[in-house]
Amino acid sequence: MEETLVAQLLDEIASYGIACDEAAARRMIRHLLLVIEKNKVVNLTRITNPAEAVTLHCLDSILPLAVEGVGNRSFSSFLDLGTGAGFPGIPFGIMTGSAGVLIDSVGKKVAAVSEFIDALGLDNLYAEHVRVEEYAARKPGSCDLVLARAVAQTNVLVEYASPLLSGHGLLVVEKGRPEESELVAAQRAAELCGMSLVSQNGFELTRELGHREILVFEKSGKPRLKLPRRVGVAKHEPLGF
Numbered sequence: 001m002e003e004t005l006v007a008q009l010l011d012e013i014a015s016y017g018i019a020c021d022e023a024a025a026r027r028m029i030r031h032l033l034l035v036i037e038k039n040k041v042v043n044l045t046r047i048t049n050p051a052e053a054v055t056l057h058c059l060d061s062i063l064p065l066a067v068e069g070v071g072n073r074s075f076s077s078f079l080d081l082g083t084g085a086g087f088p089g090i091p092f093g094i095m096t097g098s099a100g101v102l103i104d105s106v107g108k109k110v111a112a113v114s115e116f117i118d119a120l121g122l123d124n125l126y127a128e129h130v131r132v133e134e135y136a137a138r139k140p141g142s143c144d145l146v147l148a149r150a151v152a153q154t155n156v157l158v159e160y161a162s163p164l165l166s167g168h169g170l171l172v173v174e175k176g177r178p179e180e181s182e183l184v185a186a187q188r189a190a191e192l193c194g195m196s197l198v199s200q201n202g203f204e205l206t207r208e209l210g211h212r213e214i215l216v217f218e219k220s221g222k223p224r225l226k227l228p229r230r231v232g233v234a235k236h237e238p239l240g241f
């Protein structure tokens with residue numbers, strides 16, 4: 001089965017014009033198979049059909065590399081905010097070789113992701129059990145890229161990312177089809193947080209598995225409020241409404 005999935009992933013990645021060698025595709029598939037196995041004992045994902053998971057987890061995680069300004073830029077340190085089972089951080093770290101911190105507020109997910117990182121021999125990545133607000137207070141300005149998939153509304157993600165990012169650092173958010181109201185709130189939150197929306201690109205996933213909007217925000221100035229706010233405040237008293 002592994003060979004078939006590697007071939008599927010290579011085909012799908014090529015169809016978006018992203019360069020990927022077989023060794024990288026194989027490592028991404030090994031991660032996916034480890035997730036599917038672990039999912040029998042720890043609840044990590046709803047998507048367990050391997051062929052669908054290739055698209056919805058592996059391909060989807062690296063789709064930002066098809067975006068101008070992301071795929072053609074190198075990042076010295078990225079953070080995967082709310083990594084879950086290691087998506088998008090593990091595939092992104094495999095593809096780019098950039099140093100990455102994969103954080104999540106649920107300890108058993110982080111323990112599983114640490115096992116995957118060790119099993120795959122990914123020396124550029126590590127996983128940490130921490131809430132993003134606490135991490136940002138401890139390591140302000142420590143990343144030049146924040147990735148977030150399926151974690152929170154965009155305005156909340158903008159607030160989370162701002163204190164983590166160095167000047168001109170990027171926040172990349174993957175969404176299905178965000179409502180206009182979500183985008184308006186995100187733009188307002190961005191103004192308050194010293195961030196600007198620099199691009200929005202739509203993609204259809206292969207095998208008709210859905211639509212993705214990839215929003216890229218840049219840290220462009222100083223926030224107008226002190227960030228991070230206390231744990232939970234960004235979610236419960238969101239900016240931009």
Ligand SMILES: C[S@@+](CC[C@H](N)C(=O)[O-])C[C@H]1O[C@@H](n2cnc3c(N)ncnc32)[C@H](O)[C@@H]1O
Binds near residue numbers: 084133
């Ligand atoms: C729906 S899951 C998505 C996981 C993964 N990004 C994916 O796309 O498969 C959202 C994850 O974000 C984590 N999360 C939510 N709020 C967080 C916070 N404030 N700090 C760290 N992790 C958070 C949750 O524990 C959960 O694992």
